[in-house]
Amino acid sequence: MAKFEPKQFGKYVLLEKLAVGGMAEIYKAKTYGAEGFEKLLAIKRILPHAAADKEFINMLIDEAKLSVLLSHANIVQVYDLGKVGDDYFISMEYIHGVNLRDVLYHLREKSRKMPTDLACYVTSEICKGLDYAHRKTDSNNQTLGIVHRDISPQNILISYEGEVKIVDFGIAKAAMNISHTMAGILKGKIAYMSPEQAMGKSIDSRTDIFSLGIILYESLTGKKLYTGESQFEVLKKIRTTRIETGKLPENIPEPLKPILAKALAYRPEERYSSSSDMQIALTKYLYATFTDFSPRKLAQFVKELFVQEIKEEPESSKGLEGKTSSISLLGGTAQQENIVHRETAHMKESKLSAVDETKPVTAVKSITVTKTKRWQAKRLPLFAAASILLVLGIGYATWKILKKPVQPTVVEKSETLTGTIQVVSQPAGALISLDGTSTQLQTPAILENVTLNQDHVINLTLENYGSATKTIQLTNTEPYTLELSLVKNVGLLNVISEPPGAAILVNDIATGKSTPDILDNLILNTEYKITLSKPDYLDVEQSVTLSSTTPQKILASLNPIQKPLPPVTPPVVVPPVVVPPVVPPVVVPPVVTKPEQAPVEPKPKTPAPKTAAPVVKPKKEIEVGEGSIKITSDPSGADIFVNGEHGGTTPATVKTRSGSVRLLVSKGEDKIPCRGMVQVKPGDTTSFNCSLGGLYGKIMINTTPPRAEVFLDGKKLGGKTPLSVEKIKRDKAHTLRLELEGFRPWEQPFDLEDKESKLFNVDLEK
Numbered sequence: 050m051a052k053f054e055p056k057q058f059g060k061y062v063l064l065e066k067l068a069v070g071g072m073a074e075i076y077k078a079k080t081y082g083a084e085g086f087e088k089l090l091a092i093k094r095i096l097p098h099a100a101a102d103k104e105f106i107n108m109l110i111d112e113a114k115l116s117v118l119l120s121h122a123n124i125v126q127v128y129d130l131g132k133v134g135d136d137y138f139i140s141m142e143y144i145h146g147v148n149l150r151d152v153l154y155h156l157r158e159k160s161r162k163m164p165t166d167l168a169c170y171v172t173s174e175i176c177k178g179l180d181y182a183h184r185k186t187d188s189n190n191q192t193l194g195i196v197h198r199d200i201s202p203q204n205i206l207i208s209y210e211g212e213v214k215i216v217d218f219g220i221a222k223a224a225m226n227i228s229h230t231m232a233g234i235l236k237g238k239i240a241y242m243s244p245e246q247a248m249g250k251s252i253d254s255r256t257d258i259f260s261l262g263i264i265l266y267e268s269l270t271g272k273k274l275y276t277g278e279s280q281f282e283v284l285k286k287i288r289t290t291r292i293e294t295g296k297l298p299e300n301i302p303e304p305l306k307p308i309l310a311k312a313l314a315y316r317p318e319e320r321y322s323s324s325s326d327m328q329i330a331l332t333k334y335l336y337a338t339f340t341d342f343s344p345r346k347l348a349q350f351v352k353e354l355f356v357q358e359i360k361e362e363p364e365s366s367k368g369l370e371g372k373t374s375s376i377s378l379l380g381g382t383a384q385q386e387n388i389v390h391r392e393t394a395h396m397k398e399s400k401l402s403a404v405d406e407t408k409p410v411t412a413v414k415s416i417t418v419t420k421t422k423r424w425q426a427k428r429l430p431l432f433a434a435a436s437i438l439l440v441l442g443i444g445y446a447t448w449k450i451l452k453k454p455v456q457p458t459v460v461e462k463s464e465t466l467t468g469t470i471q472v473v474s475q476p477a478g479a480l481i482s483l484d485g486t487s488t489q490l491q492t493p494a495i496l497e498n499v500t501l502n503q504d505h506v507i508n509l510t511l512e513n514y515g516s517a518t519k520t521i522q523l524t525n526t527e528p529y530t531l532e533l534s535l536v537k538n539v540g541l542l543n544v545i546s547e548p549p550g551a552a553i554l555v556n557d558i559a560t561g562k563s564t565p566d567i568l569d570n571l572i573l574n575t576e577y578k579i580t581l582s583k584p585d586y587l588d589v590e591q592s593v594t595l596s597s598t599t600p601q602k603i604l605a606s607l608n609p610i611q612k613p614l615p616p617v618t619p620p621v622v623v624p625p626v627v628v629p630p631v632v633p634p635v636v637v638p639p640v641v642t643k644p645e646q647a648p649v650e651p652k653p654k655t656p657a658p659k660t661a662a663p664v665v666k667p668k669k670e671i672e673v674g675e676g677s678i679k680i681t682s683d684p685s686g687a688d689i690f691v692n693g694e695h696g697g698t699t700p701a702t703v704k705t706r707s708g709s710v711r712l713l714v715s716k717g718e719d720k721i722p723c724r725g726m727v728q729v730k731p732g733d734t735t736s737f738n739c740s741l742g743g744l745y746g747k748i749m750i751n752t753t754p755p756r757a758e759v760f761l762d763g764k765k766l767g768g769k770t771p772l773s774v775e776k777i778k779r780d781k782a783h784t785l786r787l788e789l790e791g792f793r794p795w796e797q798p799f800d801l802e803d804k805e806s807k808l809f810n811v812d813l814e815k
Contacts, residue, residue, distance in 0.1 A: 059133040059385035061092055061140070072099045077143060090128065091144075095137040106137060110388055113139065115195055116218045119185065120471040120495070120528045123178030125206065125216040131387040141216070146208035147355055149264070153202055155354050157271055165302060166339040167347055168268035169331045174213035175205060175261055176328030181473075182218060183254040183324060186493060190478070196252060200260035201241040202267070209359065211348030240275045240283050244315055247287040255317040258324060262312030269301050269309075291315045304334050332808055336749035340773045343755060468523040470496040471530045472507060479509040479517075479535060499523055511535050513572050519814055532812070536797065538573040540595035543602035544581070550693070551583040551607060552711050552726045561724035563711065564605075569782065569800075571595050581605050582709045582726060584692050676707050676729035680714065680737045687716035687723075687741060707731045714739050721779055746801035747775040750809045752787060757795075757813060760786035777801060789813055 053066045058078070065077040078092040099105055113130040120126065126142040149171070156163060163171075182195045197204075197218055206214045239247070243259035246252050266274045275290070277283040292313040294306045301309065308330045314320045321327040335342060352359060472481055474492040481488045483496060484506055490496070492509065499505060501523045509517045514535040523529055544553055546564040553562045556578050560568065564581060571577060573595050581589045586607040595601060680689050682699040689696040689703060690713040696703040699714060707729045714737075715722040723739035750759060752770040759766040759774070762783050766774060770787065777783065779801040786796040792813040801807060 058092065058094075058136075058138070059131070061090075063092060067091070072096060073139075078140075089143045091141050093139040093141065095139075097135075100135065100137050109137070113388075115185075115193055118193075119182055119195075119218055120469075120530055121178055121181040122212070122530060123174050123214055124182065124218060125214045126528060127218070129387050131385055133385050137388075142214075144206045144208050144212070144214055144216075146206055146210075146212070146351065147358075148203050149205035149207060149268075150202035152207060152351065152354065153267060153271070162271040163268045164350070165269065165305070166335060166342050167350055168265060169305070169335045170342070170344065170347060171205070171207070171213050171268065172261060172265045173328045173331040173335065175200070175215060175264070176324040176331065178213075178215045179254070179257050179261070180324035180328065182215075183257070186477075190491065194253075196254055197257050197260075198246070198252070199238055199241075200257050200264065201238050202264060203238075205264070207347065207351055209348060209352055209355075211344050211346075211351070213347075239280050239287075240273055242284075242287055243317075244287055245317060247284050253317070254324070255320050255322075258312055258320050258327060259314075259317075261324075261327070262309060262320075265309055265312065266301075269305070270298055274313075302338070304338070308334065329808060332751075332810075333749060333806055336751065336771055336773045336808075337747070337806075340768075340771075342771060466501045466526065467498045468501055468526050469528045470499055470505075470507070470521070470523070471528060472496060472509070473530065473532045474509050474511070474517070475532070475534045476511070476514075479511040479514070479533075482508040482510070501526070507531060509533055509535060513538055513574065537570070538598070539570045540573055540598050541600040542568040542571055542579075542593060542595065543600060544568060544579065545602060545604045546581050546583070546589070547604070547606050548583070548586075551581040551586070551589075551605075552709070552724075554580040554582065554726065559724075559726040563724070567600075573597065579603065581607065582711075583607055584709065584711070585610055588709075674707050674731055675704055676731055677734040678703050678705060678710065678712070678727055678729060678737055679734055680712070682714050682716070682723065682738070683740045684716065687714045687720075689714055702734065705729060712737055714741065716741050720744055742779065742805055744779060745776045746779045746805040746807070747773060747777060748785070748799075748801075748807045748809060749773050750785070750787070750811070752789070752811045752813055754789065754792075754813065757787045757789040757792075757811075760788070779805070785809065787811060787813065791815065 053063075055062060055064050057063075058076075061078040061080050063076040063078050067075045067077055069075075073093045073095050076092045076094065078090055080088050080090060082088070095106075095109075110130060113127065116127045117130075125144060128140045128142075130137070130139050132138070152163070179197065179200070182197065185193045185195055187193055195218065197215065199217060200215070204215060204217050206212075206216055208214070241260045241263050243252065243256040246256050263274045274292075275283050275286045277286060292310055292315070294310040297306050297309060308327070311319070311321055311330075312327055321330075472490075472492050472494055477492050479492045481490045481492060481494060481496070483499075485508075488494075488496065496507075504520050504522050506518060506520050515538050517533040517535050519531060519533060521529070521531065544562075544564050544566055549564050551564045553560045553564060553566060553568065555568065555571075557580065562568070568579075571593075576592055576594045579591050579593050586609055589605045589607060591603055591605065593601075593603060678691070679702045680696075680699055685699050687699045689699060689701060691703055691705055692711050693713075710727045710729050712725050712727055713722055714724075720741040721744050723741055725737060725739070727735055727737055729735055750770050750772045755770050757770045759768065759770060759772055761774065761777070763786075766772070782798055782800045784796065784798050786794060788794045792815055795811055795813060797809075799807060
């Protein structure tokens with residue numbers, strides 16, 4: 050088969066054909082700019098039969114308008130959708146690496162499987178890209194509703210440096226609707242559809258999560274999840290098969306099975322609600338199981354797997370350099386039309402080149418693809434002009450041109466190169482300031498025309514959150530993504546009562562704490578209602594608004610309830626009890642008329658009036674003021690304390706007086722006790738269920754760059770990031786500090802009160 054010969058395509062030079070699919074063929078290409086500027090990129094040329102479908106092209110254009118908005122480290126950047134002659138094309142970021150399909154194929158050939166840690170890492174990186182796209186909003190902060198629809202191994206690229214990127218956002222929907230679909234465009238991709246997609250139902254972001262679950266399954270097992278003799282047989286299996294945890298292969302690690310089963314749940318509502326939830330679950334497992342894992346392992350793995358292909362690359366590159374050094378741009382005009390264009394700095398550089406993107410290319414005789422020095426690039430127009438003038442024999446003109454300095458027709462030195470910054474925050478909606486000036490934009494947003502090679506200070510502010518600031522410098526024209534996390538502005542409140550032991554409620558919700566104790570995580574400048582409740586004392590309510598992070602305190606005196614018990618006891622009314630004994634002597638004479646019953650009718654009958662006496666009423670009143678609490682715990686066998694008194698072990702039903710009851714459920718020193726206030730109604734049974742979590746939790750720390758030293762509560766730990774730290778007490782607050790030479794120290798307080806583990810992904814700043 051004849052080798053591909055490099056050729057001109059619009060303002061690009063196609064260097065090498067990389068792949069051919071049912072819808073398009075992909076080329077490695079170059080574009081040129083001022084002063085020897087060169088950029089590698091990928092060109093996807095739509096095949097003629099697909100380009101002839103008007104509906105497909107219209108949909109492709111609509112989707113491309115969305116895909117050019119995506120700028121994320123885990124998504125291949127789309128630059129343009131355009132047209133050269135009758136050929137539609139898409140230009141995009143070039144990734145020096147392989148796709149996941151080739152990785153899995155190579156492993157099968159060698160009877161190997163992808164290591165579990167790498168399978169989890171690759172999947173978690175895909176989750177990051179999907180989550181960004183699924184949450185992408187427009188200028189009005191409305192979700193764009195982007196769904197990939199074709200998450201399959203061939204659309205996952207892995208660079209030789211260990212980067213993981215999703216390709217073809219915005220193209221899948223058009224491909225799904227093209228009239229030639231079953232003729233081959235989707236061949237091999239049906240096996241990665243979700244059940245609702247296979248049945249032609251409406252889909253949302255959860256269809257991508259299902260497809261990603263299939264990829265994770267295949268990566269772990271080395272086998273496809275759905276197979277069949279025909280496409281329709283595969284579709285049938287997808288529509289009818291339900292994946293359950295217990296039915297997954299035994300070689301999948303047990304902790305991974307519930308994660309995988311949830312991603313592969315048949316009903317969308319039973320899957321992860323977002324890709325970020327799946328990413329968190331995978332990352333927790335990854336760093337808890339493989340404590341020494343580093344992303345660099347992926348780069349080493351791919352280079353080792355494709356060592357032969359990498360060795361062959363330099364030879365083919367040398368051949369390309371020779372062939373492209375004299376590609377003529379005069380051999381006919383190459384009219385190029387940009388239909389959807391991403392305004393990035395590198396494209397502005399391209400506009401300065403001799404290849405104009407809006408006009409036929411006729412200005413330059415040849416282009417040298419090899420790297421050139423600046424003085425050579427500047428003299429190209431001069432040499433071309435001089436050659437023409439020499440042919441015409443105009444000596445004077447030749448002398449004049451040689452004498453004149455070279456005119457800056459190729460590049461204007463005075464023009465400042467700029468780039469773009471995609472600013473993302475968690476949570477979103479933060480106001481963005483650039484170099485001390487408000488941009489009037491809210492995250493997520495794109496900052497354009499940011500000058501290269503200068504320090505720029507980006508500051509984010511959001512109500513009730515601390516500001517976040519980062520200084521960055523753009524060194525090239527590639528779009529840069531800045532992600533910052535905002536920490537809530539919270540204060541501390543020390544709550545004290547006299548006497549102590551009062552239950553603390555915030556906004557009528559039990560905190561499980563009793564005085565004296567500290568309330569943390571109270572958002573600043575927010576009004577809270579603090580209620581103190583103690584049996585036999587009047588409740589105390591107080592409104593509190595914290596205005597600074599300086600700890601504050603409230604001291605409350607509890608007043609005992611004036612029990613109105615004396616008025617309640619008189620119902621024991623003694624007079625009615627005393628009267629009956631006086632009556633019997635009067636009644637006895639009539640009864641004596643029956644002599645035979647005289648001996649049977651002794652004084653024992655006198656107690657009868659006593660049984661009818663209202664002495665029972667006080668007991669009934671006491672019973673009316675009682676209720677029950679059904680107490681259960683996980684695990685069971687925990688000690689129950691009701692208002693400070695031991696009430697048995699769980700599970701149990703405890704009787705107590707009505708009103709506010711303070712409960713404490715505790716089991717051993719290795720479990721966090723469960724506290725709460727329960728309102729007991731007379732005659733009713735109230736349920737109290739609690740989960741006794743472990744007293745100790747763990748944290749996983751990942752930094753960019755890695756190898757940072759870790760300090761917990763001021764003490765230096767032995768390892769460096771990425772690191773998993775266990776045996777962290779959950780009943781107290783902690784401080785985490787990270788230090789790496791050449792970077793600013795990073796510090797943040799945290800607690801594990803609400804969860805047993807926490808993940809820190811930290812970008813260290815210089």
